[in-house]
Amino acid sequence: MNTDKQISCPFSQLPFSSVLSFELLIKDIERIESTANHPMKDLAKSTLIALNKVPALKKPIRNTSILNENLDLVNQLMTFVINPLRHQNSMEACTAPIGQDPFFATELLKNSLSCEHKLFEIAKGGRQDLSLISKLYQAYLLILEKFYNYKVDVDLPFTYRLTDTKEGYIKYIRKHVTSDYIQVRELKKHTKLTSEDITKLLDNTDDLEVWNEIIPLENFEFSGFIHFTLIDITQDFVISQLKTDLLDKKTIETSEGFEVLQKRMRALFDNPKLKFGMAVDADEDANMNLNLIWDTIIPRSQLKCEQYMGTIYEKAFIEKRIINTPDLTKIPQDIVIQNLLDAGIKSLAIVPLFIDEAPVGLLEFACTKPNSISMVQIKRLHDVFPTFALALKRSKEEWNDKIRAVIQDQFTAIHPTVEWRFREAVGHFLAENKNGGKSTVESIVFNDVVPIYGASDVRGSSMERNMAIRADLTEQLKHAREILDYARQIKEMPLLEDICFNIQQNIDTVQNGLKAGDEVVIIEFLTKEVNPFLQLLKERFPELNEPVTNYFNSLDPHLNVVYKKRKxxxxxxxxxxxxxxxxxxxxxxxxxxxxxxxxxxxxxxxxxxxxxxxxxxxxxxxxxxxxxxxxxxxxxxxxxxxxxxxxxxxxxxxxxxxxxxxxxxxxxxxxxxxxxxxxxxxxxxxxxxxxxxxxxxxxxxxxxxxxxxxxxxxxxxxxxxxxxxxxxxxxxxxxxxxxxxxxxxxxxxxxxxxxxxxxxxxxxxxxxxxxxxxxxxxxxxxxxxxxxx
Known part of the structure; x- marks a missing residue:
């Protein structure tokens, strides 16, 4: 679902009831207690004995005060859900079904969310209450799984933002939910869903009114509890957002866009004090010193382009490498270093950008503390450097186009054959206006001319272009699906099934013939959903490293898609x-x-x-x-x-x-x-x-x-x-x-x-x-x- 889009929601509160229950967990503990040689057999036995003394915990719990009264026993129960060894290094918790406040959480999660100066919220959604909407979707997906045997990943595609308002740190979090201990009870007989119903649901993920017509939530009740894990996805999320930002030329051409980039960099470097700068490489034409992309750490009013010559900035371009200086006070001083030190900068990294060996521009990262920037941090941006280079090149070309447009507006390029007529008309205009007149240039008309027209057109170019697009998209989609099929053999993951299903739908769309807008939608699906997920699989499963690497190597380095037949x-x-x-x-x-x-x-x-x-x-x-x-x-x-x-x-x-x-x-x-x-x-x-x-x-x-x-x-x-x-x-x-x-x-x-x-x-x-x-x-x-x- 698209959380940027306004979602049609008919509810202002949850339309169903849910109750906390340990019933399914207790059954698991009973199985453990009856299993010979199970490593947790003794703990299971002692837990069941303790539960017999508090029978209220075996029943649906409508008054949560009983949890506080039996805190040790609740902690003992949760040992079967969350390994105690993970308490310090994993953010996990348990809540009532579709609940909000955890009744149990790891120490790391408590410390991360309990402070007043830490704000945990859904990263996107505008004015909508996405917390309610996420619970509604979770309920729908649980019903699909429990009653209709239609497994859809319940790890909802909502990204959360954790902001430390005191220190300025920002983290992006994905919430992974498991529903092993959830039961869904039907209050009213449900009707069997058809494949058309499922298709209609998946085609209307932004319209909960359609979902509720097909699956009325008030007909169901939830009991049990949900276990969830918060996963830090800051790097993947920010890099994905960066690439999206850079598609919009306003991002690097406006002060507002530049501020967005700087915030993204601070999140990636995990450093709220980081300073970011960028500049387009100047042309030989001195007027390019006035180009609009010159947002360097030291303002242009203090340092001109030519003053960077002979410094570590020029060295970075000559040697075509990133230069990271941990402490500026320990290197030879020049006018650039002195200006940086005067601005309080102690550590500096310079990233030169190239396209086909030609310099395009640079990025710079700085901090007031020495040794604050590492190459590991910089290399997190390695995949986005080419996008930065293309964005800077595009803006430079558009800047030159603007210059040419002004020239064209004032000094129109005229075909030599008819230039005499324009000179004649302008001569008349100047003569008539030399004494303050207000006449306009006379119309330029040529009468009684014979037209000559010819065309050499490429036959079937539209069809050939379409076939090339379809071939490239099919190759990339099938390649991605092969990797995901292999991944399913390694580990079953609900999200794999969902993405594989979406990939097949897109393959069918391509093979049935692309309609207007289909190509853009499929490329967006590949770049925003499939590619980041493959990168995540690569990092998590070593055996997927080579297949995923081969996949990304098959993509065009600039367009980030398969570009063979189209090329x-x-x-x-x-x-x-x-x-x-x-x-x-x-x-x-x-x-x-x-x-x-x-x-x-x-x-x-x-x-x-x-x-x-x-x-x-x-x-x-x-x-x-x-x-x-x-x-x-x-x-x-x-x-x-x-x-x-x-x-x-x-x-x-x-x-x-x-x-x-x-x-x-x-x-x-x-x-x-x-x-x-x-x-x-x-x-x-x-x-x-x-x-x-x-x-x-x-x-x-x-x-x-x-x-x-x-x-x-x-x-x-x-x-x-x-x-x-x-x-x-x-x-x-x-x-x-x-x-x-x-x-x-x-x-x-x-x-x-x-x-x-x-x-x-x-x-x-x-x-x-x-x-x-x-x-x-x-x-x-x-x-x-x-x-x-």
Whole structure:
């Protein structure tokens, strides 16, 4: 259950009765007394004799004063539950069923909780009374176990926080409950639960109203007592919380977030006086000294970045190791050490952070007492250092993005072809405002330009990506389940059954096909529940050390999940896009030499480009339709070059991907206008919007009367509306067939009507892939073909 989420609860108090009883324990003692050679036989015999003198202890105990009157006998009874040798080193206690105050506890637990300055509370839950809710869930789970033989771990997923308000120490505790001595009596005949009922319960763990409809608590009564153990999970809990914190960029970019980090560090180091600092590694650009991540122990106002050069801080980066200095007074003094000593710092540890050997930033830990920081404490954070590094790197990149955004806002990067028009408009603006005017920059519009559009899209990329995600998740879930199955052979634990059940549910979800949001939920389950539990098993059972280590070694060190198939897919997709982009970029330079035109390229799961050509885009050149013909033949030749390059590339791809290619022909000139809010050109006018709609939908268009997409690997689809638009293309195709660039396989097909675009046709040609020699695209040859047509 998610204790961060508001839980729907219909109760303000417990709706059932419970009574303290030693009945089941006494039966255990009777079995011991009758067992020959049992090491506790004599104690069992003397205990039973003493109980016969106090028969009230054999019955349900509704008045607990009898416990105080027979304290020695109660302590003797509890010897069979809690080993007296554990009293000083284990926090254990016994309470009435679903009770609150222990009637028996170990000395360590009494000392830990009895002081007024020690606060024991559920760590999460906001304003809700989770103490009541935890008892309700415990009751439900006991009923499921006793009456329906459905074992669910009663070690409820509530984490408790033990705070020493006097000293400032914080510990995080998990409560492990055993129910061996609990009886559940049915007051009213229960109905048999179906598998659908169980599923409904587990799907609504945050809604107790649903639970009470299926299992009315008022129909049951509890007797006996509960034995529980409090387990210190501070390290695992805090590290898990740290990783979650660092996913939120506000954590390291705000003072509030930094305070949260410092509190976590103090809990991990078990030192309420610990001081924590962090900083992003500065770029060569001196302005990075002003970066927002510079929360060092000595403020930036006292020590600048360059003053750390030549000190132990620089040494930590050069030697790529953690430097722990137990006593700063015993090492050579410099300006940094002196500032630290002036601030009262005596012990210091510096942790340099790297990603792929490149420095990212640092963490520092300090204390006013010498010898207060050990390497053992620092190594507790070893698993979280990579997350810190990624968080700092991300914030550094976002900082640089903000700088670029400001530059982009004030000094927009303009395509060279149309830069003259922007200079002209700004010139007018400055001239009109030099005497205090308030005019705005005039609109930038280019009329009567012909659009040119082409796309090289990776076929089935969404499906391949989904398959890769499913393969990685399945591998990780099955690997985790194998380890847990092995763990069940070593020791039976209720929580193992619950987690195994959840793992299988997630495997089924993956195999049945992921829906929106499933991937995030499963990864969160793996990282927040499965991984910490496996780490706990590794520490507890030596025979699980190697399997669990192998499991974590199989995870991506940065993402903390299996990232094999997804990595293969992303690398293959990137490789294709880089190849396509490189061809277009190279050939576009030559195309601009034919006649300057506006051009923009953008990446999706492939590469698309928009271009516009026309007289209004240029100032001192004379435009002619012959240049448009050049660009159209250039488009076709580039598509052939891309198809051949990708065919050659495919053996190198870990994930077998292919591309489809299309060209959209639109002969009617239109207008484009620069949108100041988005810093980009868009078509202007309601009629011209049809062109934009067509662009967005044609890649998925089907041939009319079929289920076949017009775009197919190895072919180029030339989409058009009118026969005269395709006349020149047919001549170019004849030339390309003669040159061995295309085969004779030519199709002229009608497309299904699209929303907002109907009456489209496509001329589909096949690239000749029998010869993969790259075709050279020469402007002179293009000009000769075009002029001859």
């Amino acid at each position: 293969e897919f992303e690398e293959s997709l990137t490789l294709i896009n880089e190849e396509v982009s490189e061809i277009i970029e190279t050939e576009q330079v030559k195309a601009q030499e034919v006649f300057p035109h506006y051009f923009e390229k953008y990446r999706t799961d492939g590469i698309e480009y928009n271009a516009y050509i026309g007289q209004s885009l240029v100032k001192r050149l004379k435009y002619s339709d012959i240049y448009l013909k050049n660009i159209r033949l250039w488009q076709l030749l580039v598509k052939v070059k891309i198809a051949r390059r990708i065919k050659l590339l495919q053996p190198q791809l870990a994930t077998k991907l292919d591309i489809t290619q299309l060209i959209l022909v639109h002969s009617n000139p239109l207008s484009i206008a620069f949108r100041q809010d988005e810093k980009k050109f868009d078509v202007a006018g309601a009629y011209n919007i049809r062109y934009e709609i067509t662009k967005k939908r044609i890649d998925k268009a089907l041939i009319n009367g079929t289920n076949e997409r017009v775009t197919q690997p190895g072919k180029i689809a030339i989409i058009y509306s009118h026969a005269d638009e395709i006349r020149d293309y047919k001549k170019y195709i004849d030339y390309m067939i003669a040159q061995g660039f295309l085969t004779n396989n030519i199709e002229d097909v009608e497309l299904e009507d699209l929303v907002g675009a109907s009456g489209l046709r496509a001329l589909r040609v096949e690239v000749d892939l029998s010869d993969l020699t790259p075709n050279q695209i020469e402007n002179s040859e293009i000009a000769q073909v075009v002029s001859g047509s």
